[in-house]
Amino acid sequence: MKTVIGLDKLRATRLSLDGIIGLVLTMGFLHEGHLSLIQRAKEECNHVIVSIFVNPTQFGVNEDLSKYPRDLERDLSLIEPLGVDLVWNPTPEIMYPTGYQTWVEVEAITRPLEGSMRPTHFKGVTTVVAKLFNAVQPHKAYFGQKDAQQAAVIRQMVRDLNFPVEINVCPTVREADGLAMSSRNKYLEGDNRKAATILFRALSAAKSAYESGERDAEALRVKMKEVLESESRAQMQYVSCADYDTLEELDVVKGKTLLSMAVLLGKTRLIDNFVLG
Ligand code: AMP
Numbered sequence: 001m002k003t004v005i006g007l008d009k010l011r012a013t014r015l016s017l018d019g020i021i022g023l024v025l026t027m028g029f030l031h032e033g034h035l036s037l038i039q040r041a042k043e044e045c046n047h048v049i050v051s052i053f054v055n056p057t058q059f060g061v062n063e064d065l066s067k068y069p070r071d072l073e074r075d076l077s078l079i080e081p082l083g084v085d086l087v088w089n090p091t092p093e094i095m096y097p098t099g100y101q102t103w104v105e106v107e108a109i110t111r112p113l114e115g116s117m118r119p120t121h122f123k124g125v126t127t128v129v130a131k132l133f134n135a136v137q138p139h140k141a142y143f144g145q146k147d148a149q150q151a152a153v154i155r156q157m158v159r160d161l162n163f164p165v166e167i168n169v170c171p172t173v174r175e176a177d178g179l180a181m182s183s184r185n186k187y188l189e190g191d192n193r194k195a196a197t198i199l200f201r202a203l204s205a206a207k208s209a210y211e212s213g214e215r216d217a218e219a220l221r222v223k224m225k226e227v228l229e230s231e232s233r234a235q236m237q238y239v240s241c242a243d244y245d246t247l248e249e250l251d252v253v254k255g256k257t258l259l260s261m262a263v264l265l266g267k268t269r270l271i272d273n274f275v276l277g
Contacts, residue, residue, distance in 0.1 A: 001080050003087040010088050010135060017085060019046030023138035023165075025129065028052040029069040029183035030078050033173040037142040038082050040170050047085040049136055056092050058124030069186050088136070095131060104130045106153050106160070112247050113260060114149050114271065117237050125150055126157050133163050141165050146172040146180050148258055148273045152247060172272075174200070180272045187268040195233040199263055199272040202227035202239070206259050210276050217241040217250040217257075224261060237262040237269070244275060253277070 004010050014021070022045030024037045041048045052075055059065035072089065079087060103123055110122035133141070143151045151169045158167055172180050178200030179185065179193075188196050202224040209223050224239040242249050244256035253276065260273035 001076075001084050001087065003076060003089060005089055005091065005094070007090070007094055007135060010086075010090075013086050014049070014136060017047040017049075020140065021045060021136070021138045022048045023132070023136050023141045024048065024050045025132055025141065025143075026050060026052055026075075027054045027068065027183065028075050029071055029186070030075045031173075031181045031183065031185075033144055033146060033181040035078060035082065036173050037144060037170050038079065038084060040168065041140065041142050042083055044168075045140055048083070049086045049088060049138065050079055050084050051088045051090075051132055051136070053088075053090055053095065053128070053132075055095070055124055055128040057096065057127060058121050060118055060120055063118070064184075069183055095128065103127050104157065104161070106157050109149075109156050109247055110153055112149075112242070112249070113238060113240055114262065117262060122150075122153050126153060129154055130157065130161070130163075133165055138165055140168060142168050142170055144172060145169050145273070145275065146182070147271070148260055148275075149247060152245065178204070180270075182270065184268055184270070188265065192233060192265045192268065195231050195265055196270060198228055198231040198234045199261060199270055202261065203259055203272060203274045206241070207274050207276065210253065215253045217253050220253065220259065224259065228261070228263060233265055235264040237264060244277075 002013055022041030024041055026034050054068050056065055104126040105123050106126050115122055155167050174180050177197050179196050205227045206220040206223045209220060220241045221239050228234050228236045239261045242258050244258045255277055257276040258273055262271045
C-alpha cells in the first residue's frame with residue numbers, strides 16, 4: 001500500500017493503475033463504518049484508493065475542526081490488511097492553496113436538515129468531493145447511508161455536473177446497542193454514551209409504527225420526538241420524515257422515505273437515519 005501527499009504523486013500513481021478504480025473518501029479516525037465501504041469497493045473494483053483529509057471548508061466557524069480526532073498511523077494500520085492500493089492524505093494547503101476561489105454549490109437539496117443547522121457545510125462538502133473526483137478520476141465512489149443527505153447531495157451533484165463516476169451508498173454500520181458508528185463518538189463518555197442510543201430507539205419506534213401501518217408523516221415525526229424527549233440529556237435539533245430523493249418533508253408516507261434526526265448530547269452532535277419503503 002502506497003501513501004502519498006502531493007497531487008503530482010497521486011496523479012502518477014493513479015495513472016499506473018488499470019481497470020476499475022474505486023474511491024472511498026474519509027476524514028480519517030477510521031472505524032468499522034469506513035472499513036465496510038473499503039471492503040465493498042475491494043469487492044467491486046480492481047483497485048481501491050482511500051482519501052484521508054479533514055476538510056476545513058465543511059466545518060462552520062464554531063464547529064470542531066481543530067478538535068476533530070486524527071490518528072493517521074492507526075488509520076493506515078487499519079487499512080493495510082484490506083488490500084488498498086493507494087492512500088491520499090493531502091494537506092489543506094494542497095487542496096486550498098493561497099488564492100483559491102472556486103466553489104461547487106448544490107441548491108435546494110442542501111437547504112433542509114443538516115443544511116438548516118450547518119448553512120455552509122454542503123458547499124465545503126461538494127467542493128472537496130468534486131476536487132477529489134477530479135484528482136483521482138475514480139469509476140466508482142462509495143459513501144455511507146449514515147450521512148444520508150450528503151449521499152443525496154453528491155448524487156445530485158454528479159447528475160448535474162456529469163461526473164463520470166458511479167455513486168454507491170452502503171448501509172450504516174452500528175455498535176451492538178444500535179449507535180451508528182462515527183468518529184465523533186469518541187467524544188461521548190459515561191452517561192452521554194449510554195444516552196446516545198436514544199437516536200436508534202427513536203428511529204426504531206417510528207419504523208415499528210410504519211410497519212404497523214402508520215403512513216401519516218407527522219405521526220412518525222411526533223413518535224421520534226416523544227422518544228427523544230424521554231432522554232433528558234438529549235437536545236433535539238430536528239426530526240424529519242422526508243422523500244428519500246428530494247428530502248422534502250412529507251404529509252403522507254409513500255415510496256422510499258428517509259427518517260432522520262440530529263441530536264446534541266452535551267457538546268457532541270449526532271445524526272442518524274433509517275430508510276423506509
Ligand atoms: P467521514 O470520515 O465521517 O467523513 O465519513 C467518510 C465516509 O464514511 C462517508 O461516506 C460516511 O457516510 C461513511 N460513514 C461514516 N460512518 C459510517 C457508518 N457508521 N456506517 C457506514 N458508513 C459510514
